[in-house]
Amino acid sequence: MSVTAPELETVSVDLGARSYDILVGHGALDQLGPRLAAMLKQSRVFVLTDANVEAAHRARVEAALSASGISSSWLALTPGEKTKSFSNLEAILDWLLEGGADRSDILVALGGGVIGDIAGLSASLMKRGMGFVQVPTTLLAQVDSSVGGKTAVNSPRGKNLIGAFYQPRLVIADTGLLETLPARELRAGYAEIVKYGLINDPAFFDWLEANGARVLALDAEAITYAVAVSCRAKAAIVAEDETEKGVRALLNLGHTFGHALEAANDYRPDLLHGEAVSIGMALAFRYGAATGITPPEDADRVTRVLEASGLQAAIPGRQGGAYTASELVRLMQQDKKASGGKVPLILARGIGQAYIHPDADLAAVEDFLRGETSEG
Numbered sequence: 001m002s003v004t005a006p007e008l009e010t011v012s013v014d015l016g017a018r019s020y021d022i023l024v025g026h027g028a029l030d031q032l033g034p035r036l037a038a039m040l041k042q043s044r045v046f047v048l049t050d051a052n053v054e055a056a057h058r059a060r061v062e063a064a065l066s067a068s069g070i071s072s073s074w075l076a077l078t079p080g081e082k083t084k085s086f087s088n089l090e091a092i093l094d095w096l097l098e099g100g101a102d103r104s105d106i107l108v109a110l111g112g113g114v115i116g117d118i119a120g121l122s123a124s125l126m127k128r129g130m131g132f133v134q135v136p137t138t139l140l141a142q143v144d145s146s147v148g149g150k151t152a153v154n155s156p157r158g159k160n161l162i163g164a165f166y167q168p169r170l171v172i173a174d175t176g177l178l179e180t181l182p183a184r185e186l187r188a189g190y191a192e193i194v195k196y197g198l199i200n201d202p203a204f205f206d207w208l209e210a211n212g213a214r215v216l217a218l219d220a221e222a223i224t225y226a227v228a229v230s231c232r233a234k235a236a237i238v239a240e241d242e243t244e245k246g247v248r249a250l251l252n253l254g255h256t257f258g259h260a261l262e263a264a265n266d267y268r269p270d271l272l273h274g275e276a277v278s279i280g281m282a283l284a285f286r287y288g289a290a291t292g293i294t295p296p297e298d299a300d301r302v303t304r305v306l307e308a309s310g311l312q313a314a315i316p317g318r319q320g321g322a323y324t325a326s327e328l329v330r331l332m333q334q335d336k337k338a339s340g341g342k343v344p345l346i347l348a349r350g351i352g353q354a355y356i357h358p359d360a361d362l363a364a365v366e367d368f369l370r371g372e373t374s375e376g
């Protein structure tokens with residue numbers, strides 16, 4: 001018997017023995033119970049979530065689990081990026097130990113990128129590895145963070161600096177769960193969708209330019225298509241380079257600038273990760289245009305498409321004083337891709353033609369950023 005409903009899209013992440021499916025579409029959550037039942041030794045799971053997601057979705061998830069005879073223990077954390085901390089990692093591990101979790105148990109991450117990232121890291125550490133399933137409830141998590149096994153917590157010194165590659169065993173991307181999401185969160189996730197067009201799929205970028213409003217309005221066909229195309233794009237890159245030795249760094253387009261902005265803003269909720277990535281992608285294209293790498297008309301088009309969806313493409317103001325170019329460059333040097341004093345930057349020769357520039361000229365970047373911050 002197939003456990004996949006016909007209207008769902010299944011995307012496979014091909015990683016040999018650690019391969020897994022991503023189920024995409026409205027109602028995918030109905031597959032959680034049957035799929036888990038086939039994996040579990042004991043009919044129970046641990047569910048990590050945040051307080052907002054618990055209020056919106058716990059009843060439905062518990063019902064889906066108990067329909068398959070699975071009981072669940074729940075831990076709900078405070079929503080927000082600051083939750084991705086070392087102290088919460090310890091609290092989660094303690095909760096799992098207290099609950100008697102062993103390696104055959106499964107930790108279900110029910111939430112956005114923050115919950116998925118900290119749950120994955122907890123699962124990787126728990127008795128050196130328990131099972132882990134992602135049920136992303138934000139658009140950003142459905143198209144990006146739930147796929148590919150990057151898990152982490154933040155450090156005051158930078159974003160995601162403490163982490164591991166640890167793959168989930170299943171991802172359930174139920175687009176119906178997005179209906180309770182605030183418009184701002186949807187837009188933040190949309191930035192990561194645009195990223196796939198910018199990396200290597202100009203036809204998808206064209207499609208988004210024409211259909212972005214349908215995606216953001218959660219038109220059933222458009223949202224399923226956009227999530228599935230995004231997951232397929234990410235799955236292909238992850239299958240080629242699971243641990244970011246090369247091509248996977250393309251997925252970091254916009255993130256070197258974006259992470260620096262997030263860290264400089266102390267991860268406050270007035271700048272969401274996807275919002276920072278939107279600004280970071282626009283900066284990468286404009287920096288490319290300023291240095292003769294990117295056609296200026298492509299940089300303008302990227303800015304236009306991001307702004308048309310309600311995202312920002314320029315560095316905003318900040319509580320307590322404007323961002324400075326020098327602090328952003330200092331934070332960029334903390335990037336995980338940096339090595340031997342060199343900071344790689346993901347740039348583009350045009351829309352859909354991203355490449356890894358191995359050694360950014362930080363003096364030129366700082367000069368460019370001075371013109372982008374209120375210093376300029």
Ligand SMILES: O=C(O)C(=O)C[C@@H](O)[C@H](O)[C@H](O)COP(=O)(O)O
Nearest residue numbers: 144148150159160248251252255336
């Ligand atoms: O999966 C990847 O690889 C990515 O870079 C995807 C990013 O969009 C994502 O935000 C990731 O968590 C950032 O990774 P990091 O290594 O720059 O912390």
